Amino acid sequence: MKNKKWNEIWVVSAVCLLVGLMISILYNSNQQEQAADNRDLWEIRMSLIEEQQKQQQLYKEIEENERLLLQYVEQSEQEQINSLKESIELLEIKAGLTEKKGPGIIITLEPVFVDNEEESVSYPELNAELLQYLINDLNNYGATDIAIGEQRLTNFSPIRNVNGRVYVNNDPLPDLPLSINVLALDHEKLHNHLMLSEINTYFALERVSLTIDIQNEVTVAPYPHSIQMDGVDLADIKDGEQ
Amino acid sequence: MWFPILFLIVGVILGLLTNITIPDQYSNYLSIAVLAALDTLFGGLRAQLENTYSHRIFLSGFFFNVSLAAFLAFLGVQLGIDLYLAAIFAFGVRLFQNLAIIRRLLLDKYANRRKKSTTF
Structure with a gap:
């Protein structure tokens, strides 16, 4: 009788051993997935x-x-x-709340009139996308300060189409011609980049010509309003680090 | 009573030390098999407490449930139906039921023992 009972206990124990083994194998395989690092030596070195x-x-x-x-x-x-x-x-x-002077470039945007006797030609107009493209290009090539006409661009400056006009810093831009003053650390390099850029073609499609002058002293106007910091939070600070 | 638990722990340690892994696509089968095994174990525990434990039923139930669960998962993959969800649901519900009954039985036992000790 006692022998039979021990027999049962042994069998149950064996089953338990099996279950334990299965659980740990499952745990192992799931763990392995997360830890897999398949970067090669070069990528690891770069990081x-x-x-x-x-x-x-x-x-x-x-x-x-x-x-x-x-x-x-x-x-x-x-x-x-x-x-x-x-x-x-x-x-x-x-x-960008103060006026700034330094070496830079002046980009003049002028309308181009094509002689076309059949159609009456409308006056060329800027649009915000084109201007944003130009500003992105300038920033990309190392511009430090940019003013479109009298509107200084800050980190908060929007450029958008409102009722068919282009608004910068929530003020409408005047009609063409328009000048954009740009300061840069290396203004010659910026000038060369712009001369080679596709931006000329894009502006030409809208019948606007770009004239780029390199100058030793360019003045950029100050930001005309006070900067609204409402709703701006410090994104870099994690919880508990303050 | 403590023997099976000791073996369970030994099994877990053995598995962790040997560091055996199975391919990703088979982990579904194993997870269901583990669930079925756990269900059978708790079922056996419950039967033991109710004094209806049968050696044969336990052993056959263990292997049958595990293979049925794995087969169900396999069939589900072949047919494109998530059949393993049915197995998970069934075993999950049974697991909870068994645990509830085991809890009740243990509480009853405890209450009975206290009653006995106070009457003496």
Whole structure:
């Protein structure tokens, strides 16, 4: 009788062993899937370099901020106020709230009239997509400050079509001809890039000609309104890091 | 009583140490088989507590359920119907039922034992 019972226990134990084995194999296979890393050596090296650069960038930022903090701590109250004012001025220049001068290019947009006796030719008009394309190109080639007519472009500046007119910074642009003043770190390179760019063709399709002049002193107008920061959040800060 | 649990743990450790894996497309079958095995185990436990445990039913139930579940999954893949969902549903419901009954039986046992000890 006792022997039979032990027999049963052994069988149940064997079944349990099987179940345990199955569970752990299933667990193993699921784990394996997530951990699979099929990058080759080159990709891993590239991502390592990327991370190292990021780290260096972060170290540099920390160093800069620490120096600034030290400055604030060491200075007297008057000096503190002065350096705060300096910081504000610097930030205003960065944000585009001040007039800025420097080497750059002036792009003049002019209407082109084609002689066509059969149709009455309408006056060429800009559209926002074309202008956005041009601005993207400029930014891509290293432009630092851009003003379309009297409208300085900031990080918040919209360019859009409203009732058939192009609005920049929520103000309508005047009719053609129009000049775009651009500052760049390397304005000659920017000029060369623009001369080769397809942008000329796109503007020509809309019967607008682009004239690009390279100049040693270009003035870009300040941003005409105050910047609205409502609804703008710090995206970089994670929870708990504040 | 503790022997099977010990073996279960030994099985898990053995599987983890050997690091055996199965291909991705078969993991469906294994997951259902595991569910069926668990169902049978808990069914056996319940039968033991109800004093209706039968050695043959337990053993045949284990292998039959596991292979039926795997076969159902296989059939589902061949026909393009998610038949394994039926197996998961059936075994899941039974698992919960068995667990509920086991809980009730254990509670009853506990209550009975307390009653006995207080009457003495």
